[in-house]
Amino acid sequence: MNxxxxxxxxxxxxxxxxxxxxxxxxxxxxxxxxxxxxxxxEQKDSLSQQVGKRRGKxxxxxxxxITAKHCFYSNNYLRYGKNPEKYANDHYGEFDLPHVVIxxxxxxxxxxSAGTEIEFEHGGTESAIEIEEEEGGEYEGEIERGxxxxxxxxxxxxxxxxxxxxRAGMQVVPVGALNAHHESTEYFGVYRNxxxxxxxxxxxxxxxxxxxxxxxxxxxxxxMFLPGLDSDRFNRKNWVxxxxxxxxxxxxxxxFAGAARVDYTGIAGLRLSLSGYCGNSFRNTxxxxxxxxxxxxxxxxxxxxxxGSFDFAYKGYGFVTRGSVTxxxxxxxxxxxxxxxxxxxxxxxxxxxxxxxxxxxxxEAGYDLLDRFAVRAKTASLKEQRLYLFARYDYxxxxxxxDNQPTDMYAWCGRHRxxxxxxxxxxxxxxxxxxxxxxxxxxxxxxxxxxGKLYNDEPQVAIGIVYAGFYEL
Numbered sequence: 001m002n003x004x005x006x007x008x009x010x011x012x013x014x015x016x017x018x019x020x021x022x023x024x025x026x027x028x029x030x031x032x033x034x035x036x037x038x039x040x041x042e043q044k045d046s047l048s049q050q051v052g053k054r055r056g057k058x059x060x061x062x063x064x065x066i067t068a069k070h071c072f073y074s075n076n077y078l079r080y081g082k083n084p085e086k087y088a089n090d091h092y093g094e095f096d097l098p099h100v101v102i103x104x105x106x107x108x109x110x111x112x113s114a115g116t117e118i119e120f121e122h123g124g125t126e127s128a129i130e131i132e133e134e135e136g137g138e139y140e141g142e143i144e145r146g147x148x149x150x151x152x153x154x155x156x157x158x159x160x161x162x163x164x165x166x167r168a169g170m171q172v173v174p175v176g177a178l179n180a181h182h183e184s185t186e187y188f189g190v191y192r193n194x195x196x197x198x199x200x201x202x203x204x205x206x207x208x209x210x211x212x213x214x215x216x217x218x219x220x221x222x223x224m225f226l227p228g229l230d231s232d233r234f235n236r237k238n239w240v241x242x243x244x245x246x247x248x249x250x251x252x253x254x255x256f257a258g259a260a261r262v263d264y265t266g267i268a269g270l271r272l273s274l275s276g277y278c279g280n281s282f283r284n285t286x287x288x289x290x291x292x293x294x295x296x297x298x299x300x301x302x303x304x305x306x307x308g309s310f311d312f313a314y315k316g317y318g319f320v321t322r323g324s325v326t327x328x329x330x331x332x333x334x335x336x337x338x339x340x341x342x343x344x345x346x347x348x349x350x351x352x353x354x355x356x357x358x359x360x361x362x363x364e365a366g367y368d369l370l371d372r373f374a375v376r377a378k379t380a381s382l383k384e385q386r387l388y389l390f391a392r393y394d395y396x397x398x399x400x401x402x403d404n405q406p407t408d409m410y411a412w413c414g415r416h417r418x419x420x421x422x423x424x425x426x427x428x429x430x431x432x433x434x435x436x437x438x439x440x441x442x443x444x445x446x447x448x449x450x451x452g453k454l455y456n457d458e459p460q461v462a463i464g465i466v467y468a469g470f471y472e473l
Contacts, residue, residue, distance in 0.1 A: 057107040061470030063183045064100040067190055069093065069462035073439075080412040084455045097123045098191065099184070101152070103470065111160060117153035119203075124149050152205045163213040173204040174222055174261040175275045176360075177311035177324035184466035187322070188364050188390040188423055190433045191462065195360030195396035196326055198237070200307060201244035207251060208259075218266025228255035228279040231303040231336045232287065232343070234354040236410055239398040240305055240330065243281060247348045254290075255280040257305070269316040277307040282336060287343060298339055304331040318371030320388065323363035330356050334403040353410070357401035366390030366423065386425040393418050397442075408444030412455050416440040429469040436461050 073079070074090030098121065105115040125148065155169030174180045178187075178196040182203050187193060196202060208226035229243030230252060246252060257279020264272045282303030283293065293299060311324035330336070333356035343349040366388035373382065397414030421435025439458035445451050 059103070059105040059107075059470060061103040061468075062101045063185070063466070063468035065098050065184045065190070065464050065466045067098055067462060067464040068095045069190070069460050071458065071460040073456055073458040073460075080455055088456050100124075111158050113157045113159070115153055115155050115157070116151070119148075119150050119152045121148040121150070152203060161213075163215065165212050167210040167212065168208075170205055170207050171210060171224075173201070173206055173208070173224065173226065173259050173277070175204065175259055175277045175307055176200055176202075176309045176326050177273070177322065178202050179204050180261065180273070180275070180311075181313075183468040184464075185425075185429070185431055185468040188320075188366050188388065188421065188433070188435075189392060189419060189437075190421075190435050190464040193324075193362050193364075193392070193394055194417055195362050195394045196309075196324065198396055199239040199241060199328060199358045199360050199398050200326065201241050204244055206244065218264055220263040220265065222259075222261045224259040226257055226259060226279075227251055227253035228257040228284050229281040229305055230284040230348075231281040231330075231354075232285050232340060232347070232349045234281075234330070234336065234340070235350040235352040236354060236399055236413055239328065239355060239358040240281070242350070243284075243305075248286070252284045252286070254283045254285070269314055271313045273309075273311045275309045275311075277305065279305055281305050281330075282332065282339075287347060287349075298335060301332045301335045301339070303336050305329075306331075318368040319365065320368075320390075321363070321365045323361075325361045326359070328358045330354065337402075353399070353402060355399040355402040355413075358396075358398050359400050360394070360396040362392065362394035362396075364390055364392035384425075384427055386423070386428075388423040388425075389421075390423060391418075391420045392437075408454065411442045411444040414442045415458075429467055431466045433464045433466060434462070 070091065070093040072091045074087035075092050076087055076090065079087045079090075100120040100123075102118045103115070104117075105113060107113045151170060153170050153172065155167050155171045157165060157167040159165045172179055172182075176196045178192055179200075179202060181187070182192065191197075192202065206226040208224050210222055210224045212220075212222040214220040229240055230246070231240075231243060233242040233247075234240050235242060257277060259275070259277040261273065261275040280302045282298070282301045283290065288296075293301075305328065307326065307328040309324060309326040311322070313322045314320070333354055337353045340349045340354070341351050343351060367390075369387045369389055370385055394417040395415075396417075399410040399413040402410070417437060417439045419435050419437035421433065424432045426432075437460055439460075441453065441455045441457060443452055444454045
């Protein structure tokens with residue numbers, strides 16, 4: 001239908017619907033807006049017809065962060081040693097690209113689809129072999145930039161209906177708030193929340209088989225079968241986090257695990273989530289054979305890792321609030337500690353103590369200072385802008401409970417952290433962040449028998465520019 005004819009008919013219909021004694025005022029701006037709306041509808045119909053004729057659909061997107069921070073504390077590896085006062089006045093700064101991620105997906109049709117995610121952490125890696133003219137033409141290997149490059153997702157999926165979807169391949173393990181919602185626009189801080197990021201893998205990805213689905217009344221569920229963690233690499237600072245992935249060319253699967261997540265979004269603006277993980281970890285090793293372990297003092301050691309997590313998010317009336325509590329338990333922690341410490345030099349083990357229990361809890365809340373203006377705004381660009389003033393609190397401890405050592409030996413592994421800052425989103429996909437945070441380390445018993453601070457607190461300021469978006473081609 002000709003757009004001008006459509007506009008004319010619309011105006012006539014509107015006229016007939018008004019009482020004779022009422023006046024009709026139609027400005028040129030109103031008329032132009034109506035014409036543009038019709039054009040958009042025509043373009044949308046044309047695009048829909050084209051997509052309907054295509055057999056597949058390619059999707060590309062990603063997220064990332066550009067950050068800078070200045071820390072008013074030391075980054076010396078001895079700062080948690082016997083003489084922390086030696087480093088009380090140290091400070092340092094960093095510029096970084098913590099995560100740069102590229103998503104790609106393809107819809108084959110008939111319920112079949114594929115997805116990939118490639119992540120560059122801290123700028124990726126730059127290495128090369130060069131001929132050094134100043135050193136007699138010798139070949140020399142150089143690493144010019146640190147970081148990591150990882151294939152974090154690669155899966156194939158079959159969708160039978162909304163209730164039943166089967167996915168196989170490398171995928172995110174949806175345990176905790178951070179793994180399920182790790183895009184940089186999904187949290188207020190410049191960096192990911194320290195608690196979950198410290199004690200469990202993030203972003204946790206494994207080759208796994210997943211069954212998932214959702215119901216019309218707001219329930220979403222996932223159940224995952226995956227290989228277990230590797231207890232050889234557990235440590236005091238990060239608990240079981242280093243046990244994910246693999247230092248080898250393949251993922252060891254001598255033991256298995258299960259993970260599950262349930263989300264409820266049936267109330268507008270609210271999400272409530274429960275997630276968990278359970279699996280053995282001790283025999284996921286190449287250091288000894290099963291026969292050798294069966295004949296040793298470790299024959300009954302399983303190293304069962306159990307993790308439970310609750311998280312939520314609420315958005316409404318200009319407010320955004322998010323929070324989570326994650327608790328983990330490792331059976332046979334003392335035996336695993338003894339086994340790891342006894343491993344030979346050069347092994348994949350950090351040869352450190354590991355706790356039987358760890359915890360991470362945090363909450364953040366922000367208010368959009370532009371919320372009232374957005375409601376009154378007449379232009380789309382003003383309506384989509386956001387300026388959040390936020391505060392966040394975290395508590396975490398990677399050595400919450402452990403055996404055979406004084407309680408205060410690893411007090412630095414637990415801390416409180418408070419942060420305040422702002423997030424400005426000129427458009428939903430782009431954010432500018434700034435925050436001030438203060439890490440408060442736990443108190444304990446000093447060498448002289450008095451109780452007080454054992455280590456220096458850790459304040460810092462940080463800024464960042466973040467993005468997250470998807471584009472359909």
